[in-house]
Amino acid sequence: MFKGRIEKLREAMNQKGLDGVLLLGDPNRNYLSGFTGNESYSLITKNQAFFITDSRFTQQAKQQVEDYEVLEYSKSGSFVDFLSDLVQETSIKRLGFEENIITYSIYKLYKSKVNCDFIPMHGIVEKIRIIKDDEELKLIKSAAEIADKAFAHMIDYIKPGMTEIQIGLELEFYMKKLGASDLSFPSIVASGVRSSLPHGEATNKVVNRGEFLTLDFGCIYREYCSDMTRTLVIGKPSDKMVEMYSIVLEAQKLALKEYKPGVPAMEVDAVARNYISNRGYGEYFGHSLGHGVGREIHESPVIGYRNKSKLVENMVVTDEPGIYIPDFGGLRIEDLLVVTKDGGKVLSKSPKEMICIG
Ligand SMILES: [Mn+2]
Known part of the structure; x- marks a missing residue:
């Protein structure tokens, strides 16, 4: 598996005229090696x-990484000196680096000590990661299953009078009990007027009847993320809340039908956006419809109105329209899905119809 991934990288290196690639960021380095730790490096050359x-x-x-020669730099001094020697030994002239990971100070240090040209890679590993293989799909599906089980538990657990933090902690605890190694991001638990904050993390606010409660959460299972959002109603909804909910749900379902190979991302976004706009709430849906998910919670492709690139089979992406009205409240409904030949295959199995609690 890792050999195949490395071969894909080497093809891309060839096209860019790179004779070496240095990887520092956990997602790229671990994707190409099977390592699950951090603060390490890989250097991949043509052979x-x-x-x-x-x-x-x-x-x-040594236990996790096959197909690489494992070297310990700390015995001989600093990493940059070690890298300098290795670049010399392997005759690397043009070394690709992750320009979105390496800081300016590290860049200056490397430039001053390592005798080669440093070439920004412009996301060549990320471009390989955009299409998931069977093993990755399995892991993302498992991460989504944990989130679904946690949501089912939360429906029973949540009561009016609890704080957002209390709810967030239970969600985290439950997903970790089910095998998650971590959250894929700090859970969004936003109730009442706070639900108009698309990314409102949990606070000490008490959840009351007559409010929306948005839960946007996911977990990491063996290095892969899940992501989903459900919005609950605490007590009884007002007519306005019912209207908002039904518009978001319909927009979400309509867009879901468009996640097919060959469809430009911007057209998928437009289906949800136009539906919401035509019902008078366009100004309250500010963010993109979705994003890629994998080792990172936000990966390519963006499902947004500016992205002309087309969907490809085995991309894993989200479908998450919302309406957020400042000083009133808001909601979002999000599914995680795989783009397949037959359209979007939804991984988030939790119910989407309005659920009222308490
Ligand atoms: Mn998301």
């Missing part, structure tokens, strides 16, 4: 692959 770490991770790397 060799080195995994470079320090004594904290050497054993783990």
Whole structure:
């Protein structure tokens, strides 16, 4: 599996005229090696692959990383000196680096000590990661199943009078009990007027009857993220809340039908956006319809009105329209799905119809 991924990288390196690639960021380095730790490096050349770490991770790397020569730099001094020697030994002239990961100060340090050209990679590994293989799809599906089970538990657990933090903690605890290693991002638990904040993290606010309660959450299962949003009603909804909910739900379902290979991302976004606009709420839906999900919670592609690129089979993306009215409240409904030949295959199985609690 990792050999195949490395071969794809080498093809891309060839096209960009790179004779080496240095990877520091956890998602890219681990995607290409099977390592699950952090603070390590990999250097991939046209015909060799080195995994470079320090004594904290050497054993783990030797167990997890196949197809690489595992090296420990800390014995001989600093990483940059080690890199300098290795670049010389392997005759690398044009070394690709992750320009969105390496800071300016590290860039200056490398430039001053390592004798080669540093070439920004412009997301070549991310472009490979955009299409998920069977193993990745399995892991993302497992992460989504944990989120679904947690949501079912939360429907029973949540009562009026609880705080958002209390609800967020239970959600986290429950997903970790089910095997999640972490949250894919700090859970959004936003109730009442706070539900108009698309990314409102949990606070001490008490959840009251007559309010929306938006839960946007996901977990990491063996390095892969899930993501879903459901909005509950605490007590009874007002007519306005019922109207808003039904518009978002319909927009979400209509867009879901468009997630097919060959359809430009912007056209999928437009289906939900136009529906919401035509019902008079366009100004209250500010964010993109969705995004890619994988090792990172936000990956390519953006499902947004500016993205002309077309969907491809085995992309994993979200469908998450919302309406947010300042000083009133808002809601979002989000599914995680795989683009397949037959359209979007939804991984989030939790019910989407309005659920009223208490
Ligand atoms: Mn999302």
